[in-house]
Amino acid sequence: MEPSPPTPDVSPADGAWRLRGLFRRRRTPMTRVRPHRLGQVPQQGRTDAWALSVRRDFPVLSRRIAGRRIVYLDSAATSQKPQAVIDAISAYYRCHNANIHRSVYTLAKEATTFFEAARSRIACFAGGRPDTTIFTRNATEAINLVAYAWGRANVRQHDVVLVTKMEHHSNLVPWQLLCQQTGAELRYLDVSADGLLRLDDLDAHLSSGRVKLAAVAHVSNVLGTINPVAEIVRRLREAGAVVLIDGSQAMPHLPVDVQQIGADFYAWTGHKALGPTGIGVLHGRRELLEGMEPFLAGGDMISTVDWHTSTWNQLPWKYEAGTSMIDCALAISAASYASHRYVGLSITEISSLTADWALGLLPTHVPAIREPCAVLHLRAVLAALGTGQPSATQRNGTETHAGGARADAVPRMR
Numbered sequence: 210m211e212p213s214p215p216t217p218d219v220s221p222a223d224g225a226w227r228l229r230g231l232f233r234r235r236r237t238p239m240t241r242v243r244p245h246r247l248g249q250v251p252q253q254g255r256t257d258a259w260a261l262s263v264r265r266d267f268p269v270l271s272r273r274i275a276g277r278r279i280v281y282l283d284s285a286a287t288s289q290k291p292q293a294v295i296d297a298i299s300a301y302y303r304c305h306n307a308n309i310h311r312s313v314y315t316l317a318k319e320a321t322t323f324f325e326a327a328r329s330r331i332a333c334f335a336g337g338r339p340d341t342t343i344f345t346r347n348a349t350e351a352i353n354l355v356a357y358a359w360g361r362a363n364v365r366q367h368d369v370v371l372v373t374k375m376e377h378h379s380n381l382v383p384w385q386l387l388c389q390q391t392g393a394e395l396r397y398l399d400v401s402a403d404g405l406l407r408l409d410d411l412d413a414h415l416s417s418g419r420v421k422l423a424a425v426a427h428v429s430n431v432l433g434t435i436n437p438v439a440e441i442v443r444r445l446r447e448a449g450a451v452v453l454i455d456g457s458q459a460m461p462h463l464p465v466d467v468q469q470i471g472a473d474f475y476a477w478t479g480h481k482a483l484g485p486t487g488i489g490v491l492h493g494r495r496e497l498l499e500g501m502e503p504f505l506a507g508g509d510m511i512s513t514v515d516w517h518t519s520t521w522n523q524l525p526w527k528y529e530a531g532t533s534m535i536d537c538a539l540a541i542s543a544a545s546y547a548s549h550r551y552v553g554l555s556i557t558e559i560s561s562l563t564a565d566w567a568l569g570l571l572p573t574h575v576p577a578i579r580e581p582c583a584v585l586h587l588r589a590v591l592a593a594l595g596t597g598q599p600s601a602t603q604r605n606g607t608e609t610h611a612g613g614a615r616a617d618a619v620p621r622m623r
Contacts, residue, residue, distance in 0.1 A: 327542035336466030351476035351491035356383035366392030427459035488537035505530035
């Protein structure tokens with residue numbers, strides 16, 4: 210078990226103890242339901258107990274609408290929040306509310322310590338480093354940060370920006386604007402008839418030697434496809450391209466290690482991963498972040514200011530202008546502990562069983578679903594419910610994977 214984040218050197222009377230426990234694993238009746246080591250699906254008869262214990266973690270699911278309990282199937286748009294996340298926000302405002310990085314009184318020191326402990330926790334959760342883990346408002350802002358701060362300084366006329374045809378528009382429109390302003394060419398990586406990226410098409414694009422930057426979804430919000438991002442990143446970086454991975458639909462559902470993936474930038478959002486709205490995360494390569502100019506100016510990103518010039522703060526604060534989303538950082542840290550529990554309870558395997566059941570049952574009752582294109586669309590719908598179906602296909606000697614991910618059936622605002 211990982212150690213809990215550090216806490217301020219204050220007595221319990223100062224209130225720091227109230228928030229301390231929210232970063233640890235919550236002990237609920239779920240701990241007594243143990244058929245579910247990672248990679249092992251709960252046995253028949255025990256899955257119900259597992260599901261009920263999960264429901265108890267989410268207060269909104271205790272509501273009844275029109276006399277029926279809530280069955281929430283829109284987690285790809287935003288996840289519901291476990292009690293630990295709600296408690297973290299409440300405890301911050303009840304016991305520790307103060308601004309960070311600028312004062313020496315007790316509340317401010319507590320808030321600063323908890324905020325930076327949350328950053329360290331999130332970096333650990335994603336396999337990154339605290340000094341290159343940047344808090345943003347959402348994944349959309351994280352992608353725009355890269356498009357403006359790195360793209361406008363490095364992308365030139367005749368360069369190629371490569372995206373895929375399965376991207377959320379938040380990972381498309383920033384690159385459209387970048388190409389319009391720089392004269393670069395926007396190209397698209399093709400998708401096969403079974404919803405997979407064509408890596409032979411990637412090699413064809415790279416053979417031109419003009420690809421400057423590529424932006425790829427880890428999990429498609431349209432098809433539910435899980436892309437082989439480590440292999441894609443390897444090929445792109447060998448060709449000299451900078452790579453951004455949009456992990457918004459992957460982080461809630463899959464174990465992610467950004468260092469193992471090896472991308473230059475990895476963006477994700479908190480509200481799809483059990484956290485609150487209003488916070489996202491950008492993990493970046495240190496040498497690139499240090500060489501970029503700030504995206505926004507003022508507040509924590511400043512080191513010194515005089516009448517005519519300013520200097521910038523160190524990483525990661527260089528890209529965190531203004532007052533940070535302190536409450537959201539504490540809440541997303543609490544969410545990461547909950548995510549570890551649920552991933553450890555074989556959510557992916559249970560989702561796969563649900564998809565297998567639906568794909569086997571529905572075509573029998575709905576004849577139109579028997580057509581191949583309808584089956585592909587059904588898989589996308591199941592992905593929207595967080596129940597994608599893992600599959601594997603050989604393409605030019607490279608195995609690519611699809612399904613098994615929480616994803617949207619149609620593009621959504623992030």
